[in-house]
Amino acid sequence: MKSSRKEFIAEAEELIEEAQRLILEIQDSASTGFNPDTINALFRTMHTLKGISGLFGLAGITSISHSLETLMDDARLGKIGVSPAVVSFLFKNVDILKGMVEDIGRGDEEGDVAGVIKDIEAFRESQKVGAGNISKNALIDESILKVLSEYEEHRLDSNLKEGRGIYLAKAVFPLEVFDKLLEELTEVIKSKGELISTLPTSTDVPDGYIGFNLMFGSKSGNEEIRKGVDFEIETVVAPRTGQPSVAAGEPQKQLDVHLKSATSTVRVDIDKLDRILNTVGELTLAKGAVRRIGVELAEKHGQNSLAYDIHKISQTMERRLAELQDQVLEIRMVPIGQIFARLAQVVRRYSKEIGKEIELVMYGEETELDKYLAEEVVDPLMHLVRNAMDHGIEFPEERRRKGKKETGTVILKAYQKGNHVMIELRDDGAGIDVDRVRRKAVEKGLLDEREEINESKVIDFIFVPGFSTKDEVSEVSGRGVGMDVVKEKLLALGGYAEVETSRDAGTAFMLTLPITLAIIKALVVRVGGARFAVPLTSMSETMTVEHRDLQAVEGKEVYYLRGDMLPIIRVGRFFGLASDDSDRSFAVVIGFGERRVGILVDELYGQQEIVIKSLGDYLKKLRGFAGAAEIGKHDVILVLDIESLIDESVIKQKGGVHV
Amino acid sequence: MKRILLVEDSATTRALIRAIIDELGEFEVVEASTGFEALKILPSQECGLIITDINMPDINGLELISFVRNNEKYNELPIIIVSTERSEEDRRRGMALGATAYLAKPFTSSELQEIIKNTVHL
Numbered sequence: 012m013k014s015s016r017k018e019f020i021a022e023a024e025e026l027i028e029e030a031q032r033l034i035l036e037i038q039d040s041a042s043t044g045f046n047p048d049t050i051n052a053l054f055r056t057m058h059t060l061k062g063i064s065g066l067f068g069l070a071g072i073t074s075i076s077h078s079l080e081t082l083m084d085d086a087r088l089g090k091i092g093v094s095p096a097v098v099s100f101l102f103k104n105v106d107i108l109k110g111m112v113e114d115i116g117r118g119d120e121e122g123d124v125a126g127v128i129k130d131i132e133a134f135r136e137s138q139k140v141g142a143g144n145i146s147k148n149a150l151i152d153e154s155i156l157k158v159l160s161e162y163e164e165h166r167l168d169s170n171l172k173e174g175r176g177i178y179l180a181k182a183v184f185p186l187e188v189f190d191k192l193l194e195e196l197t198e199v200i201k202s203k204g205e206l207i208s209t210l211p212t213s214t215d216v217p218d219g220y221i222g223f224n225l226m227f228g229s230k231s232g233n234e235e236i237r238k239g240v241d242f243e244i245e246t247v248v249a250p251r252t253g254q255p256s257v258a259a260g261e262p263q264k265q266l267d268v269h270l271k272s273a274t275s276t277v278r279v280d281i282d283k284l285d286r287i288l289n290t291v292g293e294l295t296l297a298k299g300a301v302r303r304i305g306v307e308l309a310e311k312h313g314q315n316s317l318a319y320d321i322h323k324i325s326q327t328m329e330r331r332l333a334e335l336q337d338q339v340l341e342i343r344m345v346p347i348g349q350i351f352a353r354l355a356q357v358v359r360r361y362s363k364e365i366g367k368e369i370e371l372v373m374y375g376e377e378t379e380l381d382k383y384l385a386e387e388v389v390d391p392l393m394h395l396v397r398n399a400m401d402h403g404i405e406f407p408e409e410r411r412r413k414g415k416k417e418t419g420t421v422i423l424k425a426y427q428k429g430n431h432v433m434i435e436l437r438d439d440g441a442g443i444d445v446d447r448v449r450r451k452a453v454e455k456g457l458l459d460e461r462e463e464i465n466e467s468k469v470i471d472f473i474f475v476p477g478f479s480t481k482d483e484v485s486e487v488s489g490r491g492v493g494m495d496v497v498k499e500k501l502l503a504l505g506g507y508a509e510v511e512t513s514r515d516a517g518t519a520f521m522l523t524l525p526i527t528l529a530i531i532k533a534l535v536v537r538v539g540g541a542r543f544a545v546p547l548t549s550m551s552e553t554m555t556v557e558h559r560d561l562q563a564v565e566g567k568e569v570y571y572l573r574g575d576m577l578p579i580i581r582v583g584r585f586f587g588l589a590s591d592d593s594d595r596s597f598a599v600v601i602g603f604g605e606r607r608v609g610i611l612v613d614e615l616y617g618q619q620e621i622v623i624k625s626l627g628d629y630l631k632k633l634r635g636f637a638g639a640a641e642i643g644k645h646d647v648i649l650v651l652d653i654e655s656l657i658d659e660s661v662i663k664q665k666g667g668v669h670v
Numbered sequence: 671m672k673r674i675l676l677v678e679d680s681a682t683t684r685a686l687i688r689a690i691i692d693e694l695g696e697f698e699v700v701e702a703s704t705g706f707e708a709l710k711i712l713p714s715q716e717c718g719l720i721i722t723d724i725n726m727p728d729i730n731g732l733e734l735i736s737f738v739r740n741n742e743k744y745n746e747l748p749i750i751i752v753s754t755e756r757s758e759e760d761r762r763r764g765m766a767l768g769a770t771a772y773l774a775k776p777f778t779s780s781e782l783q784e785i786i787k788n789t790v791h792l
Binding site: 154157158159160161162163186187189190193208209210211212213214219323325 | 703705706709710713719730732734735736737740741759767
């Protein structure tokens, strides 16, 4: 009995520690809205403590944990609100439990707990959400309410109580693929709030399609909620504006006492995450193999239950793997503010050194991108920042002469755009001297003196290796890293750089980077006898093109796509491959904005997830390939390097330059 | 032979219910481990009865029932709810949405067989 009592003490202490941690978590999330799972977990710790203390006949601990369990049950089901008062009340009572367990550990008897129990009961009564509860029946359509399970209804109630908006997204999908599309939609919704229910419907839906009404709660208002979505959203209940008042005083004091267990983060070596991601990549390939086996089995032996089982398991694997992949990628995301902070230090230090007054303004520090990419983009950014300070921003007296503010400004701005992170670096300095770049290009034999090219093309010369318009190498930016290295680095990361400059108004570099690396979706295409993968992130559409519709501009082939000129690259010709002898091809439109081209291929095979593997040092110099990927049955295909293809033959219609 | 669509996320429960139905020797069972799968099976395989759980990961049983009852192709289909959820409220809602019968887990094999027979031979 003695020794098992020791085990009781150990487990009880563990449970109490866990409870304290959970209460802290609830407290920390007070402003952002607590996670219902945390409340549920706290309920369970009290439930377990009640159970084990009952086994030892410890009536006092049993009845206190029972009362707290009941309190948590009410909180869990939304019968009482989780206010700062509840949080500090929980802290207080868990402390009482802790003291009692310690007493038992010393061999003392339990004291009288009747007062504590009365307190808890009275408190619970006082917190009950009474008739003031929002009547949702008046707000929400009956047809939706009656299909909610009890738990879903509680979630709806608590979303309403917290003043979140209730929205109804409506979507119609083809029946065969609805689960995949619905999953994507669900992800979007989850990024905006909490999904409460998914109701399938066939009302007003064509044959072979299925409709869904997804109800979700979110703090965001009407406009924000519709940002970046292309499905219909109906506002059922608009969110309450203004923050709920939080009495910060009392719980804060409690926090100090329990600080020890407050952190719930783990630092992980990025290499370990890399390895997980690699494994996920390999698993994705294995999943593809399983699916293929299922298809072959069905082809050879007809649809039987084995083939069906394989089909089902491969579907499950696909869903779970996608989740796993997203989760791992999410772990790898860091806010770009981490990088910006380092750049800010450089700006502070160097501006003093070179005698210029420079103010650094940062926006979008919370924008997230993959840790690896963030680290890799530091050097190029550092170079650009130094460049801006050294060559861009003028000395104070010169700025005064030009009628500018003496203090120069460098703006760093990051934001997400689709699957990309955009990083802009702007200075309000002298701008790039286009004439000078042009003279230099002629001097270096890169350009014929009489050749007329537009300004954006002239500016592109700054990315040529060994090109510098400054006659003397400066201390700050002249350290062997040139603009060519910046460009190379960005290309290697799957991104690219654009420049905008205007005389005496400043220069802006716009860097576009993918958010994550590693596993990407790609379109597999065929050209003659070879297959290639085209990363989906760089692709906007595909179409068939009749060769007679192609026209020649400046000696290059173009296609008029909805009135806009689209430069064309024939992939077969580009790599010296024999293409099909046909009057038409498929065109895959890649790149964005001004850097958009259509590449002609013979056949489109379909989408596939691929893991890009490097080609190794020996083949690194090959132009046009980003790497190789395995696509089922030990088939290896090359992945097209979109950026180098675009570089090769983009015809800029309008320059990116405004002078 | 009538086909029964069994919608249940627990593989153990599915196997159990299938075994109970197989004993009757009158029905073919098509299994769906989620509500989504059920939605896919419905138009492709004609079923004579649906047996569904309430709490499932994607759409819940109530939502499935609502879908079936509001679709003219299936609105006559009998539906039996088999749920561990002993919530009176969920049962009430299921029946209100038009479920034919409700059976709370745990149940005996004869209870389930009885309910299936009664439902199908209505």
